[in-house]
Amino acid sequence: MHAIQDHYPAEFAHCYGCGSANPHGLHLKSFIEGERTHARFTPAAMYSGGYPGNVYGGLLASLLDCHGTATAAAFAYRAQGRALGDGGAPIRFVTGSLKVDYKRPTPLGIELLIEGTLRSLEGRKAVIDLTLSADGEVCVTGEMLAVQFVAKA
Numbered sequence: 522m523h524a525i526q527d528h529y530p531a532e533f534a535h536c537y538g539c540g541s542a543n544p545h546g547l548h549l550k551s552f553i554e555g556e557r558t559h560a561r562f563t564p565a566a567m568y569s570g571g572y573p574g575n576v577y578g579g580l581l582a583s584l585l586d587c588h589g590t591a592t593a594a595a596f597a598y599r600a601q602g603r604a605l606g607d608g609g610a611p612i613r614f615v616t617g618s619l620k621v622d623y624k625r626p627t628p629l630g631i632e633l634l635i636e637g638t639l640r641s642l643e644g645r646k647a648v649i650d651l652t653l654s655a656d657g658e659v660c661v662t663g664e665m666l667a668v669q670f671v672a673k674a
């Protein structure tokens with residue numbers, strides 16, 4: 522199954538969080554299934570936060586950042602009745618704002634589940650609700666305003 526990011530054009534594949542062409546990036550892969558999106562990521566020891574055994578909060582925000590914009594793009598395609606990677610003009614979103622709430626420490630070394638749902642899609646603005654869980658427990662929640670990117674002439 523192709524990830525949402527697999528459909529980003531090559532010129533947008535350099536994102537640190539999810540670009541397949543960035544050798545130093547996280548290579549996050551997000552999928553849409555029904556009314557939610559999901560991605561999985563297992564942080565290595567180098568992503569340690571301030572206290573041992575737990576994940577650095579900036580990394581967690583990065584995971585929500587990329588998953589949120591991918592979620593916005595996937596739901597915008599769906600709203601227009603289009604398939605991802607249909608060869609038409611790409612629909613791409615950037616992060617306008619991202620609120621992150623750290624509910625409990627996130628353990629290092631186990632697979633994290635990042636999920637997204639669409640709260641609203643109006644014009645160029647998509648509001649996405651995000652969660653990041655470890656072992657079935659929600660550690661981080663997020664709320665993103667993603668804005669559809671329009672190239673300026």
Ligand SMILES: CCCCC/C=C\C/C=C\C/C=C\C/C=C\CCCC(=O)SCCNC(=O)CCNC(=O)[C@H](O)C(C)(C)COP(=O)(O)OP(=O)(O)OC[C@H]1O[C@@H](n2cnc3c(N)ncnc32)[C@H](O)[C@@H]1OP(=O)(O)O
Pocket residue numbers: 529533536538539586587590613614615616617618644645646666668669670671
């Ligand atoms: C950042 C662009 C760099 C070039 C990127 C090129 C292409 C990108 C295309 C595709 C990306 C592909 C893959 C993405 C992969 C990974 C992405 C990871 C996520 C990121 O890492 S992404 C980087 C961080 N991200 C930024 O670097 C954004 C910098 N920023 C801007 O580029 C502008 O700021 C922009 C475009 C956001 C809006 O600018 P704009 O001029 O196009 O439109 P405008 O200001 O009119 O906003 C329209 C409506 O959104 C409301 N609105 C806007 N911002 C708001 C906020 N913060 N809070 C509340 N409401 C807000 C307004 O109030 C208005 O609402 P209304 O229509 O109701 O009045």
